[in-house]
Amino acid sequence: MAFLGGTFDATQVQPSSGYEVLPAGEYKIVIVDSVMETTKAGNGQFLKLQMSVLDGPHQGATLFDRLNLVNPNQTAMDIAQRTLSAICHAVGMMQIQDSAQLHNRPLIARVTLKGGDGQYGPSNEIKAYKPIGQQQAPTPAPAATTQSAPVANAAPAGVPPWMAGKAA
Secondary structure (H helix, E strand, C coil): CCCCCCCCCHHHCCCCCCCCCCCCEEEEEEEEEEEEEECCCCCCEEEEEEEEECCCCCCCCEEEEEEEEECCCHHHHHHHHHHHHHHHHHHCCCCCCCHHHHECCCEEEEEEEECCCCCCCCEEEEEEEECCCCCCCCCCCCCCCCCCCCCCCCCCCCCCHHHCCCCC
C-alpha cells in the first residue's frame, strides 16, 4: 500500500492511451528528455532519449532511442557515438557537455517499424537523424595524429571523455 499524500481525482487527469506506433517514414521531431541509465547487466550505460513529433497527423507522438555510450562491446559504443554525432550535426551543436543541450532543437528522424515478437507488440526504431533542410554543419577535418601527455581528470578507459566525472 502507498499513501498518495491526499486524494487523487482521476476525473481531473486525461488517462494515458499508451504509446502510438508510427508508420515508417521521416518525422520532424525534438528531443524533450534525456537521461543516462545503467544497462540491465550493470556493466554499461546508455543515453535514453525521449522525442516528440512536431507536426503532421502524428503530432505529439512519442519516440525513444537508446545510445550505448558505455559498454563492454566496442561496436555498440561506436554505433552509439556515430548516432550521437548525427544528432549533434542535425541540430548544429558540434560540442556538448550535457545531453540537455540537444533538447528542443528540431531535426528529422527516419523511423522504421519493427514487428512484434510474441512477447511485445510492434515498435518503432529510429534508423537515422538528419537536419531539417540543408542546415547540416560541415564535417570537421580529421585532426592530425599527435602524441600528447595524459590529461588531468581524463575519463577512465571505455568512458567517452565528455562523460568523465558524470554519475550514472
